[in-house]
Amino acid sequence: MTNKPMVSIVCTSYNHGDYIAEAIDSFLMQKTNFEFEILIYDDASTDQSPRVIKQYENNYPSLIKPIYQTQNQYSKGVRVEMFNHNRASGKYIAVCEGDDYWTDPYKLQKQVDYMERHPACSMTVHAADRVLSDKKKVLSRVRPEERNAIFSVERVIEGGGDLIATNSMVYSKEKVKVLAPFYLNAVVGDYPLVILAALHGTVDYLDENMSAYRVGVKGSWTERELATSLKRINHYHDMEKMFDEINEYTEYRYNSALEKAKLGYRFSLLLEQGRFREAKHGEYRKIYLELGAKKRVLLEMKRYFPNVTESIRKARWKLIH
Known part of the structure; x- marks a missing residue:
């Protein structure tokens, strides 16, 4: 192993106090043969989120690296995803919001192994469950294909924001290093990020269900x-x-x-x-x-x-x- 992490897990949180612990636990359960870092950005939450994150930071000081805002930056029009993207030191960046979580302990290993074998790939994604808030009732599945597939730029564009689960994304920081103006100006973050990745490599879908995406979260x-x-x-x-x-x-x-x-x-x-x-x-x-x-x-x-x-x-x- 090297001191530099292979993967930077980036997590943005705002008032996710009821869910953020499960998200972090799903990061910590990852079994890998490489190092990773956990970058958490809290956008001045008014609930218990900062306290929960701080407890994990104290327990894993070399692994978990939070930013605690005192004023909400999103409401000022700041692109808050940039705080983690810019400081990520990993070759790959894995995305998961604070109210979602991963379900497969080998998720990162599988995606990184795939991307290492396919250097043209700029992003890997996978299937996911849509679950009902904290009840975890599966409402539907994000499964755009019933087999592994490579999505063309056209498929990504026409597929819209519901084509891919945000917390399934792992992308190459080198290939998506410069974030285009259309991404920085957009009112959403995940959809234009996939388009940007497709423009600089291939977006490859792995037909495995490895995460859960919450819907109906209050204040989402x-x-x-x-x-x-x-x-x-x-x-x-x-x-x-x-x-x-x-x-x-x-x-x-x-x-x-x-x-x-x-x-x-x-x-x-x-x-x-x-x-x-x-x-x-x-x-x-x-x-x-x-x-x-x-x-x-x-x-x-x-x-x-x-x-x-x-x-x-x-x-x-x-x-x-």
Whole structure:
């Protein structure tokens, strides 16, 4: 073993006090033939997160290296992921947010072994469970393929933010060393990071389920940023801007895929605005038909019974929390 870690585990936390211990434990359980470091960034949490992290830091002072902010930087528009990315000293960077966790003790070893054998690979990802907050009920699985696969740039773009579980990502810092403007300006972090990795190497999917991704976490990014119709509408516009920036960055080599992705967000925007007739016709019809019968029925309910569907949505959030 060398003094320099092979992998830097980067973890961003904000008010994850109920979950951060499980995340750290899942890092510590990793069985590897190489060294790794655990970089935790706490963005001025107001719950017990800093205290929990401090306890682990005291127990593993050479392994766990936290940053404790006293003022929330995300609310100031700071790209908080950069704090860990910039100080990571590992050849590879493994990502896991403070409210998620890994389930396979050999996860890092498997991904690093693969990337060492495939030097063209800039990022490996894998399957994951979507679990319901602290109840851990499996709601669905993130499994884009039923076999190992290499995702093209087009597949990554068109697949959207739900194609890959964030806490499955391990990427090469050398290949993704310079973070492009479209990533730094984006309102999301994981989706443009995968696109950036695909532009500088291959994104390789390993068909093994090795992590759990929590949904319905109170105070999560989704709840804060997409809780109201206005916020969701602004988000769709922001994503379209990101696609335009990627188009310019890539000199329009992936224009077709980016325009298709933009069309999907415009479709979502029409639904959010209640413009259901437009969403079912013209260039949007194919997207509408691809939703499947169940989702189309729900959209028709939203169209003709908006108050009922909104009540169902609110009740679902209450049940989750």
